[in-house]
Amino acid sequence: MSEMLDVGNRLRDERKRLGLNQEEFALAGGVTRRAQTTYESGRRVPDARYLSAVARLGVDVQYVLTGARAVAVESNLSPDERALLDNYRHSHREDQAALRRMGLAMSKPTPSKRNGTTGGE
Known part of the structure; x- marks a missing residue:
């Protein structure tokens, strides 16, 4: 137990x-x-x-x-990734939740059609 x-x-x-x-x-x-x-x-x-x-x-x-920590992944992060992580860690809890939701939304696949404003097909 x-x-x-x-x-x-x-x-x-x-x-x-x-x-x-x-x-x-x-x-x-x-x-x-x-x-x-x-x-x-x-x-x-x-x-x-x-x-x-x-x-x-x-x-x-x-x-x-x-009870044993895994090897620190942070040592493999780029300076931009470390800065992003540091900003997240120093944000208020509500802002962290908003950032997580935004990250999830951005990670979802989007249709490959372009709207014509970016010089696509």
Whole structure:
């Protein structure tokens, strides 16, 4: 039981590090807030689908499961990427949520037709 509680505590640490509440984190992980609460309390261990989903938020899944941090990815970032990440981390929680929504919207595929204003086909 102690290991499950440790996983729950580390999961909560990661959620807080990312500046998300349980509802936001649960939604990103594809579960209910109630499931999120059971994970963080150590009553249940999250499955691979959930962990994969929260990893896309920037959760260090290796840390959640083992307590050992993964190699810092930030060292591989370009200066522009580091600046963007730093700006995000220093933004208010509401602004971070807006940036996440914008990022999700921008990552969705768009039709390849051009509107004629950019010199397309």
